């Protein structure tokens with residue numbers, strides 16, 4: 001059998017007999033001729049034949065001769081084809097995959113995710129996600145971080161106790177990990193610099209456009225820092241690596257979605273939490289930033305610094321988890337930060353407590369954290385880290401109004417399938 005040629009490479013084979021394989025993306029019947037557009041992972045190619053009744057989304061193999069054709073996508077088409085169906089669809093999708101956009105509501109798209117994701121634009125967002133992760137890994141590898149894989153079934157909540165999923169673990173109470181927080185901190189004691197790309201779980205009680213019950217967290221943690229600014233410098237490099245990777249690996253997706261990638265400034269502007277409240281006109285005793293504040297601050301960063309990224313530092317200690325390191329110079333504030341990107345919080349991070357005695361001082365009941373605290377008993381360097389929400393990142397890159405559009409199979413308050 002002749003070997004398979006990808007759709008995008010067909011124009012390079014004019015005059016040759018070739019074999020392509022894929023899905024019937026579109027069937028167009030004219031009076032005396034039928035056009036089948038075949039879709040594979042590389043793109044589309046047109047087949048011309050006298051007649052055909054294969055329905056769209058049939059999986060086919062086609063052998064035929066390539067000729068130049070100015071009207072065909074890519075400037076070439078396949079004639080004299082022998083079309084062999086490999087799998088016939090049992091049902092037509094509830095939308096036309098060949099139209100420029102999926103004309104369906106978000107619930108319909110999500111209910112039919114396995115087929116909706118075949119739409120070139122729906123799929124493109126996920127090639128951008130994949131390129132982002134490749135860039136993240138490359139950037140951290142370059143900075144001599146070690147990739148780790150930590151348990152997702154855990155003994156205690158790490159973030160807010162309100163958003164943890166409890167499970168039955170052989171008759172004991174266990175939880176789905178909200179973050180690899182404790183593990184990544186312990187492993188600084190082993191590798192000094194670690195990162196993880198993995199799923200995390202949040203029992204988010206609200207139905208919002210930026211929260212999922214399961215999302216992908218890009219975590220990092222590093223030792224021997226002076227303060228959170230060392231962490232922020234690593235994060236900047238990681239994001240520059242992600243943008244650079246998308247630029248080179250996801251060219252087709254970028255063009256298809258007409259995406260404008262952000263510039264990552266050499267120095268990302270930074271504003272202290274107290275000044276941020278003042279900038280947005282919020283009361284000085286406000287413990288956190290509301291989504292509207294984050295949008296306003298992003299606008300300010302753009303107009304004042306020409307940056308789509310903004311670090312907000314020094315969040316109040318009372319709103320940060322117990323492992324957060326206080327700011328020695330500003331009582332009540334922490335050495336922590338959020339990174340805002342295009343109006344939303346994309347990353348949270350900061351310096352952590354690193355002495356065993358500090359943890360004993362902040363934890364009313366250290367018993368549930370015994371496993372975690374062991375690392376600190378045996379000596380831990382000053383350290384810190386961050387976590388970036390992957391689906392939020394892609395949503396902001398492709399300007400998707402809802403995070404579910406950049407999640408393959410979203411999990412939320414009501415959705416458990418597909």
Ligand code: AMO
Pocket residue numbers: 159178179181202204210211212213214215217345346347348349350385386387388389390391392
């Ligand atoms: P935090 O809880 O702020 O921090 O989460 C970090 C980042 O993860 C994303 N994110 C979410 N994305 C989708 N759905 C959700 N429900 C959701 N919740 C959070 C956001 C957020 O900025 N352990 C700390 C990180 C650290 O300090 O290293 C943590 O998990 O983009």
